[in-house]
Amino acid sequence: MIEVRGISHGYMTADGTSVFQALSDVSLSIESGTFVSFLGPSGCGKTTLLRIINGLIKPTAGEIRIGGIRVDGPASDRAMVFQEFNLLPWRTARGNVEFPLEVQGIARGERDEVVTRVLGQVGLERFGDFYPHQLSGGMKQRVGLARALGVGPAYLLMDEPFGALDPQIREMMQLELMKLWDNDRKTVVFVTHSVDEAVFLSDRVVMFGTSPGRIVADLAIDLPRPRWTDDEAIKTSAKFIQYRNDIWRLLKHQLNAMPAR
Amino acid sequence: MSEHAASAPVTAAAPRTRGALARWWDRKGLVNCLRIGALTIFFGAWEGASRAGWLDPLFASSPSLIVEKLASMIADGSIWPHVLASANIAGLGFGLSVLVGVPMGLAMGRSLTLRSTLEPFTVALNASPQVAFLPLLIIWLGIGVASKVALVFLGSFIIMVINTETGVEQVDRRLIETARAFMANERQIMLKVILPSALPYIIAGMRLGVGRALVMVVVAEIYAATKGLGYLIFQAGGLYDTAQVFVGVVILAGAGVILNTFLRWLEKRLAPWQHVQAE
Numbered sequence: 173m174i175e176v177r178g179i180s181h182g183y184m185t186a187d188g189t190s191v192f193q194a195l196s197d198v199s200l201s202i203e204s205g206t207f208v209s210f211l212g213p214s215g216c217g218k219t220t221l222l223r224i225i226n227g228l229i230k231p232t233a234g235e236i237r238i239g240g241i242r243v244d245g246p247a248s249d250r251a252m253v254f255q256e257f258n259l260l261p262w263r264t265a266r267g268n269v270e271f272p273l274e275v276q277g278i279a280r281g282e283r284d285e286v287v288t289r290v291l292g293q294v295g296l297e298r299f300g301d302f303y304p305h306q307l308s309g310g311m312k313q314r315v316g317l318a319r320a321l322g323v324g325p326a327y328l329l330m331d332e333p334f335g336a337l338d339p340q341i342r343e344m345m346q347l348e349l350m351k352l353w354d355n356d357r358k359t360v361v362f363v364t365h366s367v368d369e370a371v372f373l374s375d376r377v378v379m380f381g382t383s384p385g386r387i388v389a390d391l392a393i394d395l396p397r398p399r400w401t402d403d404e405a406i407k408t409s410a411k412f413i414q415y416r417n418d419i420w421r422l423l424k425h426q427l428n429a430m431p432a433r
Numbered sequence: 434m435s436e437h438a439a440s441a442p443v444t445a446a447a448p449r450t451r452g453a454l455a456r457w458w459d460r461k462g463l464v465n466c467l468r469i470g471a472l473t474i475f476f477g478a479w480e481g482a483s484r485a486g487w488l489d490p491l492f493a494s495s496p497s498l499i500v501e502k503l504a505s506m507i508a509d510g511s512i513w514p515h516v517l518a519s520a521n522i523a524g525l526g527f528g529l530s531v532l533v534g535v536p537m538g539l540a541m542g543r544s545l546t547l548r549s550t551l552e553p554f555t556v557a558l559n560a561s562p563q564v565a566f567l568p569l570l571i572i573w574l575g576i577g578v579a580s581k582v583a584l585v586f587l588g589s590f591i592i593m594v595i596n597t598e599t600g601v602e603q604v605d606r607r608l609i610e611t612a613r614a615f616m617a618n619e620r621q622i623m624l625k626v627i628l629p630s631a632l633p634y635i636i637a638g639m640r641l642g643v644g645r646a647l648v649m650v651v652v653a654e655i656y657a658a659t660k661g662l663g664y665l666i667f668q669a670g671g672l673y674d675t676a677q678v679f680v681g682v683v684i685l686a687g688a689g690v691i692l693n694t695f696l697r698w699l700e701k702r703l704a705p706w707q708h709v710q711a712e
Contacts, residue, residue, distance in 0.1 A: 226614055228610060228613060228614055246613060246614050246615070246616050247616065248616060251614075251615070252611070252614045252615075254607065254611060256607060258605075258607045258608055258610070258611040260608060260625075260626065260629070262629045262630075262632075262703075262704065271612070271615065271625070272615035272616065274625070275612070275615055275616055275617045275618075275621050275625070276615075276616060303705070319615075323615065
């Protein structure tokens with residue numbers, strides 16, 4: 173269970189004269205084993221909140237409790253998947269997946285075992301020796317996902333993980349994520365800009381609004397699982413379309429309320 | 434997994450529309466032929482002009498005289514003490530500059546406080562002609578190996594610092610954040626993210642530093658030396674032995690080219706995803 177309690181966070185603007193309020197008094201609880209999406213326009217603080225949950229950013233006010241324990245920095249129960257993959261270019265796919273294990277002082281034999289297993293899970297067993305610049309975007313993000321899975325996290329934090337991919341690859345990756353997720357149903361916090369993606373993947377969609385960043389809606393998505401076996405049926409179901417329309421209406425409202433750019 | 438087949442990054446062989454020889458020619462042959470041609474014309478003209486009496490061999494020497502001189506100095510072994518003396522000074526001075534300059538550049542790239550504090554010194558040292566320090570170095574360290582090593586060190590060390598620091602500043606912030614998210618500590622971030630990422634810049638710095646080191650060796654050996662390539666060159670110059678001057682120059686140029694080529698090769702091997710231009 174992730175508890176977000178009264179989180180506020182401000183950034184100093186570039187000129188150093190004022191504070192940009194990225195998040196203002198945000199609270200929510202995320203049940204273990206659920207797939208939750210954070211959805212909202214740019215600048216609504218959803219990515220900031222994800223980083224605060226990870227422990228990368230210390231909030232100006234409020235606290236995160238995970239399993240009752242206060243978050244005070246990154247830990248091995250949480251793993252991030254980044255939008256831009258963030259792979260080390262001088263390491264092979266294997267080397268990248270191995271990185272967190274190495275850093276955490278896990279013995280070589282065990283590292284090898286874990287790396288082989290998670291690369292297999294994301295379908296890259298044959299690409300372990302390839303460098304990032306030799307891989308396609310989708311494959312790079314599989315490496316990013318394998319790297320996160322290798323840590324054996326209870327909480328998977330995904331920051332627009334498919335945002336940099338082609339639309340077709342993106343849909344394939346969504347299906348595979350659902351398939352993987354059905355194996356162990358980890359708690360996932362998934363940041364996205366895409367309404368369809370949020371509805372298709374999630375048990376719950378938390379919508380954020382801007383200036384200041386805050387939660388504007390919190391919807392349970394009651395669609396049948398597994399969702400990857402017949403995704404077309406789900407995506408064309410009346411319920412899916414209803415969810416999508418409801419959320420889109422809320423999002424449009426948010427976008428209209430934003431200052432003209 | 435359907436995406437794999439389509440995007441598998443297998444390096445496909447180039448279409449076999451032209452022969453292997455033609456492709457080699459396109460890639461390397463033409464350039465190499467032009468280079469060899471230019472060198473042949475240059476040395477041929479030099480040799481010809483010298484033999485025809487248009488150039489006085491006393492002043493300009495000639496390729497055949499230089500080769501002859503080099504061969505005789507190798508044959509009687511008189512060249513080696515000079516080569517070894519210079520190699521020793523250059524190696525020690527340059528080695529020290531890497532050993533001190535890289536850690537210092539890493540620290541300065543990482544800490545704004547340290548960078549701000551030391552920047553006036555690095556900027557001033559970089560802008561000043563380090564050769565001018567030689568008299569001081571001789572007063573402090575004597576006329577032996579130490580002052581020469583110190584001059585070589587001074588010449589290449591600042592380049593190592595500045596290049597390493599630039600390399601550290603160029604490190605993708607997102608990679609550091611990623612390492613931190615996976616619980617890397619400062620030391621691990623330094624060794625596993627920053628150092629490998631800055632490596633192409635460090636090697637580029639070494640390429641510049643090697644050139645500077647060779648210049649400094651010659652300058653140091655002009656002043657107060659009884660052997661070394663610098664000594665050899667200037668002693669020969671005083672005796673109007675131009676062939677011997679060129680022997681020294683050729684060896685220095687050869688060393689520079691070989692070290693540069695080696696470092697370029699190292700750079701491509703260690704950082705195939707990136708190739709930094711030395712400036």
